[in-house]
Amino acid sequence: MRPNLTHIARHVCHFDDCLVFYKRYCQLEIIHQRKNHKHRVAWLAEHGRESELVFVLISGGPNHDHDSRDFSHFGFALDSVEAVDRIAHLARKHETLLWEPQQKAFPVGYFCGIEDPDGVCVEFSFGQPLGPGAEQITYDLEIAPL
Template identity: 45%
Template sequence: MTETFTHCALHVRDLAESVAFYESYCGLTIVKEHGEGAGRVVWLASPGSEKSFVLVLLGGGQEHVQDNDDMTHYGFSVPSRLDVDRIAERAKRDGCLHWEPRDYAPPTGYLCGVKDPTGHIIEFSYGQPLGPGT
């Protein structure tokens, strides 16, 4: 048997607000939805990854609180350092920047952290051996 990592599921405080965040900041698109009202579930994916990995959002979650030294996060790779800087500037304007851009030794690379509407930290990185910019 070979296991395959297919999805990550998050309870979010406001489903519509979270879907809009992940579409806007992360470039994800809705690939599947089911249920209604409080039972609505949304699957999001990066274009081209719809059949291999999805982020599942479920409404009704609690606010997630995390301090600056806690490195728990979900990671997205971007094609350049400039993209990390642009995302950080946007997040600063939007009031959701969690970690200023910073360099780390390989394989971590250059990154910033942004809070989603529930408080989960999303890392945007350049220079890791995963995704674009590798």
Template identity: 50%
Template sequence: MRRTLTHLALHVPDLDACVQFYKEFCGMQVIHERAGKGSRIVWMAEPGKEHEFIFVIMPGGHARQLAEDDYSHFGFAVDSREQVEVIAAQAQAAGCLIWAPREEPYPVGYYCGLRDPAGNYVEFSYGQPLGPGSEAMPIP
């Protein structure tokens, strides 16, 4: 029996702020929007991956209060170390950078971390055996 992870559903205190964050920093786009449970529900995906994996973002819930050393996060791979640094600089200017760019031993690679408006942590990495360029890297 095959199982495929298709979506992650999040309740967030400020729907519009989270939608904007995932557009700006993650390059995701709104692919579906509908009324639901007294307000609207938004589906977001990376371009070209609309049938593979989406975020379902709904209003409600409470902001997460994660400690800086809590490494619970959503992970996005990018094409280069430079892209990690660009995202980190944008996040620093926006006041949402939590982990400055850093290098960790394989398989972690080079990464930075941001806090979304709901308090979730979002990692941007290069050099992991997942995502862009990973075909040449073995998974340990």
């Protein structure tokens, strides 16, 4: 059997704010919550993908100050350029926009980046060969030698 990615767990400093953020921007839904004597835990997932990939938030973690040289991020695909622009507009309003919307060469596409309450970057994109609309993209994805 080959390994199957089932979840990504994050130990977060701002638990409640992160819950609001990932529900607001990423439209993730809480599918499980619990609290023990030390931590609160929430499982979040995209509607319809609850048994495929879960995003786990665990309270009591350290804050991550975002470094502008760090391009680590979680990526979410959207169904249009306009949807990316809407997310960027909302992030500007909440002063969390890290990367203005921009178009890059394939396979990057059109994207913006915003900062979650713990300083982690979340990218929203359109035109990548992943997620909504990927089946409509015709491409020849070559693997370049490193």
